[in-house]
Amino acid sequence: MIDWIQLLGNAAQQILSPVTAAYALAALGLAIHFGYTGLLNFGQAGFMALGAYGYAISTLTFGFPWWAAILVGIGVSIIFALILGVPTLRLRADYLAIVTIAAAEIARLMFTTNTFVEYTGSANGLQGYKGSFEDVNPIPAGTYGVGPFTYNEYDWWVRIFGWGLVIVAALITWRLMKSPWGRVIKGIREDEDAVRALGKNVYFYKMQALILGGVFGSLAGMVFVLPRAVVPSNFQPTLTFFIYAILLLGGAATVLGPIIGAIVFWVSLSFFSGFVARAVEVGWLPFMSTVQAGQLQFILVGVVIMLLVIFRPQGIFGNKKELAFVK
Amino acid sequence: MPSSTPQKTTGLHVGEPAPGVKKVDPIIVADHIKRSFGGLTAVDVAHLEIPRGAITALIGPNGAGKTTLFNLLTGFDKPDTGDWAFDGKKIAGVPAFKVARGGQVRTFQLTKALGLLTVLDNMKLGAKGQSGESLAKALFPWIWRKEEQEIEARALDLLQRFKLDAKKDDYAASLSGGQRKLLEMARALMSQPQLVMLDEPMAGVNPALTQSLLDHILDLKKEGMTVLFVEHDMHMVRHIADWVVVMAEGKVVAEGDPHEVMKDPAVIDAYLGSHHDEDLGELDPSITEAVKELADDDADDVKH
Numbered sequence: 001m002i003d004w005i006q007l008l009g010n011a012a013q014q015i016l017s018p019v020t021a022a023y024a025l026a027a028l029g030l031a032i033h034f035g036y037t038g039l040l041n042f043g044q045a046g047f048m049a050l051g052a053y054g055y056a057i058s059t060l061t062f063g064f065p066w067w068a069a070i071l072v073g074i075g076v077s078i079i080f081a082l083i084l085g086v087p088t089l090r091l092r093a094d095y096l097a098i099v100t101i102a103a104a105e106i107a108r109l110m111f112t113t114n115t116f117v118e119y120t121g122s123a124n125g126l127q128g129y130k131g132s133f134e135d136v137n138p139i140p141a142g143t144y145g146v147g148p149f150t151y152n153e154y155d156w157w158v159r160i161f162g163w164g165l166v167i168v169a170a171l172i173t174w175r176l177m178k179s180p181w182g183r184v185i186k187g188i189r190e191d192e193d194a195v196r197a198l199g200k201n202v203y204f205y206k207m208q209a210l211i212l213g214g215v216f217g218s219l220a221g222m223v224f225v226l227p228r229a230v231v232p233s234n235f236q237p238t239l240t241f242f243i244y245a246i247l248l249l250g251g252a253a254t255v256l257g258p259i260i261g262a263i264v265f266w267v268s269l270s271f272f273s274g275f276v277a278r279a280v281e282v283g284w285l286p287f288m289s290t291v292q293a294g295q296l297q298f299i300l301v302g303v304v305i306m307l308l309v310i311f312r313p314q315g316i317f318g319n320k321k322e323l324a325f326v327k
Numbered sequence: 328m329p330s331s332t333p334q335k336t337t338g339l340h341v342g343e344p345a346p347g348v349k350k351v352d353p354i355i356v357a358d359h360i361k362r363s364f365g366g367l368t369a370v371d372v373a374h375l376e377i378p379r380g381a382i383t384a385l386i387g388p389n390g391a392g393k394t395t396l397f398n399l400l401t402g403f404d405k406p407d408t409g410d411w412a413f414d415g416k417k418i419a420g421v422p423a424f425k426v427a428r429g430g431q432v433r434t435f436q437l438t439k440a441l442g443l444l445t446v447l448d449n450m451k452l453g454a455k456g457q458s459g460e461s462l463a464k465a466l467f468p469w470i471w472r473k474e475e476q477e478i479e480a481r482a483l484d485l486l487q488r489f490k491l492d493a494k495k496d497d498y499a500a501s502l503s504g505g506q507r508k509l510l511e512m513a514r515a516l517m518s519q520p521q522l523v524m525l526d527e528p529m530a531g532v533n534p535a536l537t538q539s540l541l542d543h544i545l546d547l548k549k550e551g552m553t554v555l556f557v558e559h560d561m562h563m564v565r566h567i568a569d570w571v572v573v574m575a576e577g578k579v580v581a582e583g584d585p586h587e588v589m590k591d592p593a594v595i596d597a598y599l600g601s602h603h604d605e606d607l608g609e610l611d612p613s614i615t616e617a618v619k620e621l622a623d624d625d626a627d628d629v630k631h
Contacts, residue, residue: 133472175466180451180459180475187441187452193403194439194511199427200460206464316422317607322443 002278010150011271017207019161022224027258028169031214035252036177036211038189040097041085042242044217046104049235050076051218052225053111053120061119061127063095066133070222077218080107081211089206090283096282101237112232121234127229130154133161162223165258169216174255176212186253218291245305251252251315253322261317263296268304273297336569337584339378344370347374354379354522354553360409362395369395370406371539371577377522382544382554383583384564386572390412390587391558394436397526397572413494414521428455430521436557440507442500446491448509449499450482451475458614482517489543490562497540505536523547526558529563541567555590565589573597582631 014020027189033041044262054073058064064072084103088096112118137157145151151159177181182207187195194204216271224234241264250261273294280293288296314320341349346504353376357448362370370392377383385393390586398404400411402423410419412429426432430481457478458464459471487510493504508528515523545567548556556565564571564585571588573581575597581588588594 037401139355173469176462179465179468180457180471181462181465183444183448183452186444186448190441190443191439194435194441195452196403196423197401197427197435198434198440198514199424199432200452200454201422201424212462324474 002275005137005286007271007274007278010274011267013148014160014266014270017266018158018162018223018227018264020221021159021166023266024166024220024245024259024262025162025169025223025248026217026220026243027072027250027262028166028173028255029213029220030243030247031252031254031258032185032209032213032216035247035254035257036182037185037213038208039089039206039213040071040093041098041210041213042097042237043102043104045235045239046100046107046213046238047077047080047217048221048224049104049107049111049232051221051222052230052235053126055222056126056129056225056230057119058134060126064132066136069129069132073218073222077094077214078211080206081214085207085210086214089203090204091211092286095117101240104235105237108232108235111235116284121230123221125229129230130226131296133157133226146276158223158226161226165223167220167235169219170259172253177255181205189281236268245301248285248315249305249308250294254315254317257315257317264316265301269297269301272300276300294302336378336548339381339570340582344581345588346579346582348376348455348582350376350378352379355411355413357400357411359411360368360396360399360406360411362392362399362404362409364404365473368577369398372396372409372574372579375572375579377553377555377572379553380548380551381569382548382556383558383572384524384554384568385572385574386561387580388558390485390576391574391597392525394519395572395577397557398574401431401524402434422595427518427520429522432515432518432522433522433524434508434511434526434528436517436526438504438507438511440499440502440510444497445496446486446502446510447479447482447495447497448580450486450517451478453514454478454481455518476527478517484515485516486595490539490545493494494509503533505532505540509536509540509543511556511591521551522553522555525554527557529558529560532627535564561589571616 026048029047030041030044031041033214051073054076055069058069058072059066080103084096084099088099110116112123114122127269132291134154134157137153139153139156141153143150144156144161161171177185184195186200187200188205196202246261246265249260251258275295276285276296277290280288280290285293308315314322339350341351348590351459355375357372357375357460359374360370360372368482385396387393395404399406401427402418404422405420409416412418413426413429416429422468441452457471458474464470483492483495486495489512491506491510491513492626494506499507502510508531511526512525525544528544529537532540533594541563544556545596568585571583571585572579573588573591580593580597581591582589
């Protein structure tokens with residue numbers, strides 16, 4: 001018999017999981033890029049990888065404290081955004097898409113190659129960089145929480161830190177998008193020549209948006225690796241597409257959309273994978289092996305996202321009115 | 328048909344009206360502007376001056392290079408050669424956004440309303456020098472809140488004049504084609520420009536809105552702005568323009584008072600071109616229409 005309590009508990013754990021927080025943060029960055037500014041960034045995984053490696057390498061190789069390591073990660077993502085943006089932001093939107101997906105892959109392959117194994121750990125990645133972050137944990141040792149949400153002091157610290165960052169990033173995004181700056185950004189999404197004709201430096205605004213969303217992406221990368229190791233294969237292009245799925249699920253030009261989208265995505269993914277695995281175990285799906293069951297979860301999530309896009313194309317929080325005028 | 332007779336500005340030029348004639352007080356002075364696309368020379372203007380404080384129409388058959396010249400003057404396109412000054416400052420090679428900041432604002436032939444912004448947001452975007460448009464200051468609303476209120480008041484005032492105030496909270500995408508033209512013009516005015524450049528302001532506008540658009544353009548002149556517009560509607564050109572510049576095949580072929588210039592053989596050539604000796608029936612109907620309208624208008628003028 002299927003242990004439903006266990007299954008639902010595992011799914012519920014995803015609500016607070018640092019992975020969910022990381023995806024929410026990365027999706028917020030993408031909301032700034034794609035939802036508000038209209039920049040097709042297909043390399044959010046690259047920003048996350050740079051944040052993660054920037055943090056891990058500066059801690060392990062250079063012995064930086066946690067806060068300096070975070071600043072390094074942010075700095076590296078700003079440089080990455082400048083490298084991507086300087087040649088492409090003057091061109092049509094699709095060029096940025098091509099360049100970002102390629103650049104993210106280049107970054108991942110650079111981290112995977114053996115040439116820099118001393119710093120990057122090559123395909124095995126890096127670990128053991130948590131010390132300085134663990135030291136500033138204000139929570140005394142022990143286990144806290146109720147039901148499925150029971151964690152030790154480090155797990156709580158990572159969750160508080162990750163979700164704290166999500167809240168700060170969401171507040172910044174909300175504030176900016178309600179400001180005249182956000183108005184210019186949204187104008188650029190609609191028609192950049194019109195905005196240019198009104199005396200705004202479109203190139204500069206697009207660069208600012210690319211950097212801001214990229215910094216959110218790099219912070220997401222750090223939150224993603226704090227509870228685990230940095231492994232280059234985690235930063236494949238599929239990561240970017242999961243984040244796009246989350247963004248469209250929640251609503252592209254919204255602040256709460258990416259956050260709730262990330263939660264819905266991970267809770268349903270966890271539920272489906274748990275359900276299918278157990279269903280195979282108890283013989284409900286006799287035609288499937290456990291290995292096949294592991295892949296089925298993505299098919300089911302895909303179906304759910306398709307249904308959402310068909311029946312609620314604006315996403316959970318999107319404005320239905322916006323779609324009435326989509327060409 | 329326009330009802331009132333607008334006050335025409337005269338005495339704009341020095342000497343005989345001819346292509347490139349000197350103006351008493353030019354706001355734009357352009358020299359040797361040339362732009363070619365591959366083998367096609369779209370614009371080749373030796374000298375052109377646009378008079379300040381007047382309404383100048385830029386006319387010419389399709390493909391004469393009017394819109395290309397517009398794009399060049401506003402920094403949306405770069406010429407092969409050429410130099411031009413706006414209000415005494417050389418602005419050749421200056422990017423479009425800086426040209427706009429300098430007080431020379433344009434609209435587009437294919438209207439560019441920012442569809443998924445509200446009408447009011449479209450308007451507010453037009454205002455220049457907003458401190459809240461800086462990323463750092465945007466985070467602190469108390470820095471720009473007062474400025475924002477002033478901009479909103481100005482935007483509402485303009486929307487009222489353009490009869491769009493009832494639509495202020497709707498998406499610009501929900502406006503009709505004519506209303507979008509009005510919105511684009513009103514938005515351009517938010518930047519308090521010296522020179523307003525309108526690319527076919529009447530194209531696709533419902534006749535019921537034509538009069539109100541014409542009045543708005545005349546109001547711009549009353550408020551001391553200079554207007555340069557591209558138009559195919561000869562009635563409109565005749566009715567509101569103080570000065571007409573005629574382009575054909577990239578060159579300025581004639582200039583002058585709207586009533587005089589239409590009689591210029593170069594203009595008739597420009598519109599009839601190499602088909603001069605052929606049966607008019609074989610020509611593009613829009614051109615024969617335009618020529619007939621010119622003739623009708625002249626007949627009317629003689630009667631009055």
